[in-house]
Amino acid sequence: MRLDPTTAAGIDSPMGAAQELLAEHAGFGDDVERPLLDLSQAAPPYPPAPAVVERIVEVATTPDGAGYTPVPGIPPLRRAIADELSHDYAGTVDTPDVVVTAGCNQAFSLAATALAGPGDEIITPLPYYFNHDMWLRMRGVRPVYLDPDAGLVPRAADAELLVTPRTRAIVLITPGNPSGVTIPPAEIAAFAALARRHDIALILDETYRTFRDTRRPAHPLFADPAWRSTLVSLHSYSKDLAIPGYRVGCVVAAPELNREVLKLMDCVAICAPRIGQEAALAGLTRAGSWRQARTAEIAQRRTRLGEVLAARPGGFETVSLGGFFAWVRHPFTDRPTSEVVRDLLLKHDTLVIPGTAFLPDDRRMLRISVGRIDEAGAATLARRLTAAGR
Numbered sequence: 001m002r003l004d005p006t007t008a009a010g011i012d013s014p015m016g017a018a019q020e021l022l023a024e025h026a027g028f029g030d031d032v033e034r035p036l037l038d039l040s041q042a043a044p045p046y047p048p049a050p051a052v053v054e055r056i057v058e059v060a061t062t063p064d065g066a067g068y069t070p071v072p073g074i075p076p077l078r079r080a081i082a083d084e085l086s087h088d089y090a091g092t093v094d095t096p097d098v099v100v101t102a103g104c105n106q107a108f109s110l111a112a113t114a115l116a117g118p119g120d121e122i123i124t125p126l127p128y129y130f131n132h133d134m135w136l137r138m139r140g141v142r143p144v145y146l147d148p149d150a151g152l153v154p155r156a157a158d159a160e161l162l163v164t165p166r167t168r169a170i171v172l173i174t175p176g177n178p179s180g181v182t183i184p185p186a187e188i189a190a191f192a193a194l195a196r197r198h199d200i201a202l203i204l205d206e207t208y209r210t211f212r213d214t215r216r217p218a219h220p221l222f223a224d225p226a227w228r229s230t231l232v233s234l235h236s237y238s239k240d241l242a243i244p245g246y247r248v249g250c251v252v253a254a255p256e257l258n259r260e261v262l263k264l265m266d267c268v269a270i271c272a273p274r275i276g277q278e279a280a281l282a283g284l285t286r287a288g289s290w291r292q293a294r295t296a297e298i299a300q301r302r303t304r305l306g307e308v309l310a311a312r313p314g315g316f317e318t319v320s321l322g323g324f325f326a327w328v329r330h331p332f333t334d335r336p337t338s339e340v341v342r343d344l345l346l347k348h349d350t351l352v353i354p355g356t357a358f359l360p361d362d363r364r365m366l367r368i369s370v371g372r373i374d375e376a377g378a379a380t381l382a383r384r385l386t387a388a389g390r
Contacts, residue, residue, distance in 0.1 A: 006118075010138040014130050014357035015041065025345055037350045037380055039368045042177070042208075042324040044242035046297070048279065049290040052241060055282035059275055069271045071262050073100025073250070077281040081235070081250055084284055091222025099258045100280075101265065102272045104207050104236035104249035108171075109135050110268075111232050111251050114260035115201050116141045116168035122203075123162050123170040125154035127327070127358035127365070129177045129205070142166075145360065152181045152320050152327070156190035163194075169201040169232075170194070174218065175208040175323030178358045178367035182212050182322055188219040195230045201257075207236040207249075208323035210291065211298050228254035239324065240291065241283035246276030298324070302370045304378040313382045314389020319365070326368040327355070331389055337362050340388075348384040 018040045025036065047053070059065040072078060078098040085093040101107040108131070116122055118140030124132060125146040136143050144162050148154045159170055170191060174183040188204070195202040209218050221227045233252040238244035249272075251261050265271070283291070305326055309318040315331030330340050337354045344350045355365025373381065 006140050007138045010134050011130075013134075014353060018351060018353060021342065021345055022351065025349070025351075034349045037372065037377060037384065039372055039381070040351045040353050041371075042239055042369050043244060043371055044239055044294070045301075045371045045374075046242055046294060048242045049283060049287035051286035051290070052243065052279050052282045055286075056275060056279050059278040065274065067274060069274050069277060071266050071271050072258070073098070073272060074274070074277050074281070077277050077284070080281055080284045081252070085222060085233075085252065089217045089219070089222040091217075091220075091227070092225070093222055093252060096255050097228070097252050097258070099251045099253075099261050099265065100272045100277055101249045101251060102247040102269050102276070103238065104205065104234050105131050106247075106269065107234045107236075107249045107251045108132055108203070108205060110261045110264045111203060111234065111253065111257070112136060112141070112169070113139060113264055114257055115203075115232075119166065120168045121164060121166040122168055123159055125172065126360075127152075127176075127178055127355065129173055130357045132171060132205075141168075152176070152179050153183060153187065154191075156187060156194045159191065160194050163198050163200070167198065167200055169203050171203045171205065173205040173207070175212060176320075176325070177205075177207065177323070178325050178353070178355070179320045179327045180322030180325040181320050185217065185219045189221065192221050192224075192227075192230050196226075201232050202230050203232045203234065205234045207234070208239065209235070210240050210295050211323045213299070213322070232257065237280045237283065241280060241287070242294070243276065243279050243283070246279050247273060248276040248280040298370060301373045304375060305368065305370050305373045305381075308373075308378045308382045311382070313385040314387065316366075316385045316389065324370055326370065328366045328368055329364050330366055332364065337364055337366070341366065344384070344388055348388050350381065350384045350388075
């Protein structure tokens with residue numbers, strides 16, 4: 001058979017590559033003296049809230065627990081999402097603005113497909129999230145890279161220089177994946193103004209919004225009655241509610257865009273899984289204190305990681321830290337990053353993701369997830385990085 005050349009030209013999943021590398025790790029699951037320290041994925045280190053588990057069990061035993069839902073999602077969940085966003089952003093989000101998806105990756109893929117086609121362009125800051133870049137390229141959409149300064153905060157003024165007649169959207173992730181950088185609200189507002197001037201969309205991936213260092217609104221856009229003309233806000237409940245396997249996210253956008261999203265949704269998944277939607281609804285409505293405690297726990301883990309990396313063990317240097325990630329420069333100027341990552345795993349039992357998964361070139365960067373960094377994990381990481389740098 002003949003494969004589509006545009007899809008075939010896409011890279012394989014970096015997470016898949018990490019799993020393949022794990023298969024080479026001879027001590028995986030066996031060596032109690034040198035256990036694996038898996039810092040590759042932004043997986044919550046704790047189970048879901050009891051209220052969520054109880055609801056999952058309840059739904060699984062009902063006659064329609066495995067049935068289809070309406071394509072946009074179950075109405076109570078859409079309403080709960082709209083209510084929470086309206087509260088958290090001091091703005092107005094209505095139920096018709098919300099389409100529930102099978103995770104935020106699907107939310108991005110559907111929204112980007114509704115906005116851009118082959119030959120179009122979408123501006124995305126570096127470092128990019130690899131699934132965003134993969135999807136655009138396999139769709140024939142050209143990613144146009146905005147390379148921020150050393151602080152890694154993208155600036156709207158710089159992005160405006162990249163806008164062309166083919167530009168359909170600008171993508172921002174805040175807090176960043178992989179950088180962890182939180183974009184200031186004023187800068188997000190400047191991006192929205194830029195998008196409005198050029199009649200393009202601002203796609204704002206807010207997967208890690210609850211893991212910021214503040215409870216203030218992440219941006220002022222939902223308080224603007226005209227937000228629907230520009231903003232496409234994407235959300236995930238995988239980390240927030242510790243239900244990554246249940247696949248729940250959403251697109252929050254104008255009903256006109258959501259109509260196109262629903263056409264695509266009906267073709268690729270029909271609807272997000274019912275069990276996941278019910279789990280998310282329980283988490284949003286019954287697990288408020290649990291969510292706050294888990295956010296505080298991740299903040300503590302992030303602090304521990306920052307303290308460990310501040311000493312630059314083995315010459316590994318923190319470039320940025322926030323949300324769920326540290327973006328770290330390794331000290332080896334004469335070795336490709338893929339080789340450094342391989343040695344960290346096979347020689348030092350530590351798995352991270354190479355920065356080349358998030359960049360068009362090798363800048364000696366690594367992405368480290370904070371999820372597994374408890375007190376013991378932080379000490380272990382310090383020892384292993386020190387040994388790796390010798």
